[in-house]
Amino acid sequence: MSQQTKFLLDESQMPRHWYNLQADLPKPLPAVLHPGTLQPVGPDDLAPLFPMELILQEVSQEREIEIPEPVRDVFRLWRPAPLYRAHRLEKALGTPARIYYKYEGVSPAGSHKPNTAVPQAFYNKQAGVKRLVTETGAGQWGTSLSFAGSLFGLEVEVFQVRVSYDQKPYRRAVMETYGARCVASPSNETAFGRSVLAQNPNHPGSLGIAISEAVELAVQRDDTKYALGSVLNHVLLHQTVIGQEAMTQMTMADAWPHVVIGCAGGGSNFAGIAFPFIGHGLRGGEKSRVVAVEPAACPSLTRGKYAYDFGDTAGMTPLTKMHTLGSQFTPPGFHAGGLRYHGMAALVSHCKELGLIEAVAYNQVECFEAGVLFARNEGIVPAPEANHAVKGAIEEALRCKREGKTENILFCLSGHGHFDMAAYQKYFAGELSDESYDERELAQALAGLPSVPETV
């Protein structure tokens, strides 16, 4: 077994195709439904929101989809991303397991999000779009789309959840540095935003509301499209560069993973690391256990219902079958903002139903403990979202210790925490708690799920 610490790929080993898990699934994804007619949506229904290339990727059944050269050219700024063996962490845990992590914090935005922001900007530019509109919670996605927009000459407008807009002015400054325009959501710029503000002028906002505002604007303007940073099939597809590179690197390390771990909010970095390994197993290759780690305060996979639901609060998006806490569910204000979403990507949910993945939920304080242990041993301060994956990997390593097993554990360290030090500061001050959701509110949100006939 190699004692190497870092496994680097040559640029020539950067993936040339995205991997589409849909090609290998034993059972196809349930149809996406039009919210009015409850009939499957076709490409034309999505055309006001996305350029046709992305819509075709959304429904494609091809196993491999070529990555355009201008996209790969931007990827070269930080890809291929490194894979590390966490020797020091292993030693600190006293585990016989070997822990590897794929590090996506090397991108200019500090997370995995540019993997999809760049192709989305490219395809929109190619289709003659002038302006992209999107939403952001913690700011990782807004930052990434602003970055990608600046490189392809697109205007970017970001609806930032009001509470983040006020509490995280530095995130806004990054987006503005890339030339984007940020608007606090709920805003007066959309009918839906005005309706929310009419009920509560001090509404703190939510990701679901910000999505509704962005979609409303995109539909109204001819030169404007919408961009989403997670959840959708094409977004998950773009993230598969992570897992494809990791497969090559784990082969270099002679350490095919027994377990593959990712944190899961909307599901995109999890899918990025996991889908290539799942597909490898489905095609008859060596199988890995695959574990999604989610926050206990927003546990769509472990506590949500597998049902048709809206992606946004206003009910403007198509209906998707997914693990959901209900589109009216408001998660408590914990610090892994990227994991505060009521639903889970349809493809990830489908994998859960097919038994291809496991899911586990952890509380925020234990995740920060894990992140600090990681930082002190491996030298990288993880983002609060990534702390969930770190926690998941540590738990697997401790299981290996109890069972005396020398397994290979791989996890995705999706981003660094340099923008999230306020959360660490609170952790050290003992001000972080494990605030959970209200069970009655969850039951209410689940009871309010749209009614879709079983026959669909």
Place this chain on the structure above:
Amino acid sequence: MSQQTKFLLDESQMPRHWYNLQADLPKPLPAVLHPGTLQPVGPDDLAPLFPMELILQEVSQEREIEIPEPVRDVFRLWRPAPLYRAHRLEKALGTPARIYYKYEGVSPAGSHKPNTAVPQAFYNKQAGVKRLVTETGAGQWGTSLSFAGSLFGLEVEVFQVRVSYDQKPYRRAVMETYGARCVASPSNETAFGRSVLAQNPNHPGSLGIAISEAVELAVQRDDTKYALGSVLNHVLLHQTVIGQEAMTQMTMADAWPHVVIGCAGGGSNFAGIAFPFIGHGLRGGEKSRVVAVEPAACPSLTRGKYAYDFGDTAGMTPLTKMHTLGSQFTPPGFHAGGLRYHGMAALVSHCKELGLIEAVAYNQVECFEAGVLFARNEGIVPAPEANHAVKGAIEEALRCKREGKTENILFCLSGHGHFDMAAYQKYFAGELSDESYDERELAQALAGLPSVPETV
């Protein structure tokens, strides 16, 4: 000429030695003097502060000093660092010049500082030291030493300039994440700190005061040594991995630099990129122009006096001949905190006297303008310090445009600005100004330089 964007090295191409410019200088460095006797200091005088290996490096005349394997092992977390060609920036400027940048923001601390923090922690650990004490202004150095200390199992105590301690709590949180203890300076933990507070209980602190406090503590405790993040010969030596890698990468790019540029505060990242090229020229190789860019508000190289001065405010350090604004000089509160130091490294100052380098000063607003242009074209948000190097490179590229010259320009992008977004926020809000120092205060500080006989 290559159209490649990124020039990556294999781990086997990571430098095995540090390059010591002292071996190639046509004239030796002036002696460092004991502040009491005005006699040259010997290794024993420095022993209370530093382990002997670092003292020997401080005075070594050997051209190459081997990098210990445990240090290289930690370097592998992020080194070799990438070198990029700034195709998009060139296009935006319409310059025939080719702009290359060596990017040091890929380190876990986000800057070049770990290049010296890691060997300093290693040599101290090897010498049986238990605790390192240091100072930090903006926080880059404190973060880096905390990071290195955590990996080698050393306690780290950081005197953070009061105004930064209060205004940049996130920096403190990073240091604490790595397990370090931060103290606001001036503090009650040292006699000098108490004397400053007695005069002014609300003193905002300065780097010079924080150095005095750290040195005072290090001298008092047997198991404790001091660590400095710039200025000293051994620190500059450690940074030469930057320039050595860049030489290999510029050769790969078939683009030997006509101009090499770095920002200069204490001088370490500048020396890191520049010294290997200067040495190459001194040994008969192709010569490059070398330009140090400093802030107009703290212009030691362009406005300071070349004279013996203290490194700290209390006058506890040895006397070094350098370009200085006077150790009692307080620079205005501009945002490139890493460049707010009254003196310049002796080796850099000596190079300036020997005509081996040029120096230029820019104001902060034009440097932020340059940084934003860079971010929107190259996708990386530079640290405020690094914006000075960006500005220097842009000015050289525009000169090439005027003169119709296809020169190769290389600069060091010493760190990312993810921790400095408050400064960008002020820039966009129009709240940044070009506040200069008070000419009378400068004259007074220069008049107060210690008197050292010419014969020394």
